[in-house]
Amino acid sequence: MKKLSRLLRYLADYKLKIALYFTTNLLAILFGTFSLGMLMPVMKILFLDTDAPVADSKDDSTSMLAKATHFVEQLVHDLGRSKTLVYAAIAVVVFTMLKNLFLYWSQYLLNPIRNAVLRRLRDDLFTKMLSLPIGFFTEERKGDLMSRMTNDINEVELSIMATLEVFVREPLTIIITITSMLYLSIPLTLFLLVFLPVSGLIIGRIGKSLRRSSNIAQEQLGQMLGVIEETLTGMRVVKAFSAERHQHLRFMKVNNEMFRTRNKIASRRELGSPLSETMGVLVVSVVLWYGGNLIFSNNSSLRPEQFVFYIALFTQIINPFKNLSTSFFNIQKGSAALERIEHLLNAENTIKELPDAKSIRNFNDSIEFKNVRFAYGEKVILDGLDLKIQKGNTVALVGASGAGKSTAVDLVPRFHDVTGGEILIDGVNIKNYKVDDVRRLIGVVNQDPILFNDTIENNIRMGTGGATKEQVEEAARIAHAHKFILNKPEGYDTVVGDRGTKLSGGERQRVTIARAVLKNPPLLILDEATSSLDTESERLVQDAINELMLNRTCIVIAHRLSTVQHADEIIVMDKGKIVQRGRHSELMQQEGMYRKLVEMQQVK
The missing domain is CATH 3.40.50.300 (P-loop containing nucleotide triphosphate hydrolases)
Structure with missing residues (x-):
């Protein structure tokens, strides 16, 4: 988090928009949960217990679920199953439309913020470069500086800024979904949460090595740009001395090193998504086994229609966990680029101006x-x-x-x-x-x-x-x-x-x-x-x-x-x-x- 402090300072200028972004995401998640929530009463009334008399919602300990069930029971009683199914489908469509509307609004708010932060980062980097003394540039490779101004900024955009929405939306989704799951069954949810940190630990160990390799890759890219810049600038000399092969060998050496490094990074990064999905399917299987046993036993309050809703909720947190794990990899990769940018932004300007420096328009002697x-x-x-x-x-x-x-x-x-x-x-x-x-x-x-x-x-x-x-x-x-x-x-x-x-x-x-x-x-x-x-x-x-x-x-x-x-x-x-x-x-x-x-x- 310390490495991201500069980006967080930039984001602090957009507190109101970020609050609105948070609110629109929250509403999108809630409407998504409501649309899934229609499964439970509809499953009970239409497919599981259609001949039962209308229940009194006050007698059920889970009053909110009971009220929803009672409402659907009343609709079935008054309108019949067919019309009730139509109204249920309309409700799902409306909730889904509202969910996606608020998702669009959240993106509409986020993209200008993200682009503004990147614009400011580029501007600060270029301004800093202009302010540094001539001596700084004699000790730095021009290609490496160009790499920081272009490729490292792009890496920050793709790896860090693109994941900001993930770190707002996905935790909200997980919190609301797990809260709903706890509401349905505390024992089953606690059992589920035992398995989640295991996947996080495995993914974290892989991500740690990814950051180190990413830093090396960015340095190699800077070296490559340096060779390209030198070759283009000195093309007349290269041609005159028939040094094309010499320059090509220099280029290929760096190019091959970067090829191997990036392959290593890609293999680790791509491992994150399938690994998290595999862990998710494993946990789903365990939930099906454990939850089924709870239903079979007479000691649990979990009902079949609630278990269907529970499984539907759980499928909604697989992707958020998967996205978070992928974002963790991207953050590790992007932090290496951000570290190189910070090195330039924090470079000391040895040409210092005194706070009380005098003005001078001409000299006389x-x-x-x-x-x-x-x-x-x-x-x-x-x-x-x-x-x-x-x-x-x-x-x-x-x-x-x-x-x-x-x-x-x-x-x-x-x-x-x-x-x-x-x-x-x-x-x-x-x-x-x-x-x-x-x-x-x-x-x-x-x-x-x-x-x-x-x-x-x-x-x-x-x-x-x-x-x-x-x-x-x-x-x-x-x-x-x-x-x-x-x-x-x-x-x-x-x-x-x-x-x-x-x-x-x-x-x-x-x-x-x-x-x-x-x-x-x-x-x-x-x-x-x-x-x-x-x-x-x-x-x-x-x-x-x-x-x-x-x-x-x-x-x-x-x-x-x-x-x-x-x-x-x-x-x-x-x-x-x-x-x-x-x-x-x-x-x-x-x-x-x-x-x-x-x-x-x-x-x-």
Whole structure:
């Protein structure tokens, strides 16, 4: 029950509807019991004791049954057996119609509740995923996260939410039916109840192992989605290196493991229904034997017509017990999926905002790295970084791959938090500002332009809070993108495809630059924005970047050192530390890493 606490909290918002659902189920069960109850007086009067005189209902100890019997006796006496049978049939039909009407109403009430809970669970999961820091996603497999967002949610829907009605309706059915059975015969019902816990114990032991296997199956599905996602993303590499067989073997390994696990789960799950039915038939046989002996003896108050009604009632609780046992299996299976969802929902967000965080709309003086350290576990990425960037200046970070350049700039928008030292904006630690406000100050253009499967216009407008068409077009002009966009068949309404695959590399980059232009940030971060482009595209993109950099504070990461020679300051990094700093002309006069890197590129 603890694992279902989140779902129960969601359900708490629908107390009134749940109460109505409970009431409609109760009425459906009662009318179903009434329709069965017609069997007893009709059996007695029409088939067992038709020549008996009309009895006085006050003389019978079971007054309610006696009143029903007396009423039917009176009908037979007044109308005859044939008409009484017609009225009895009509009563059964009416009671059955009322039963099914209330069953429909109960489903009409339940389905919106169930769908609303699942909608909220999906929304909470996606919202949580958006709130987690970048570092979380570097440690998790994308396929596994996708599996939790899709297949695990579906598993919860099929295995847990679909059984909610069972856990309301079936216990009600069992309680009302067993109460009626106790009313008819206490000894027979107590004898019956001895056998029911035995089947529950057997089914429970099987269900315990099912949950463990279900968890493994969901993890394997996450691994499979990861292999599929990696293969689709890297299909060009797979084809180029003739690695189809290698990827197929990876896929088949996980696929075969999941095949075996799911077969094991299915064999145990499917055992629940036949096992409960077998136990039910066994108990019915015992009831027939024991109840028959009670009737044969003269010491029991149980009469033949009551025993017929008793058997009819008992058949009504076989399916509820069967459904409960099946639901128990499903709950065990679904709780494994819910556990994986809870793991993501409970993941700690290491980027915390202070309760009294300040707002910031612009910065006036500088951004400063003060003895900044950053590490992944034991691996130190930045070690004692000191850097001050004055407003309006352009600072370039250069150095070999793995020197810590990208990590350093990722700390400014708080994609990660420093593990030592601090980053200051106008002398105030960025942790004292609201996270969203800090990120609004910053525009980012990455080496790999990231576009979404939407129109060009919406990709440019993304995150700007409803810019006008004219503003979008002006941003595209500044980014040297307006002309090629108009040449597209649908202009700004052209859908760029998955990850922007319908555009060339230079076109994708200019769209991302237009996005940054429209945001109009005071601080711009350029992370190898032209390194993957051909010469013509690089020239167009560089012109767009030059337009973007005007009157802005810029942090530029570059391997092509020719693009940063005019920077106000060049920071040379190696192994997480600053080893040189200065302007291009100053660094070229020194015997150091920067000069060595420039000379190596000139030789190329």
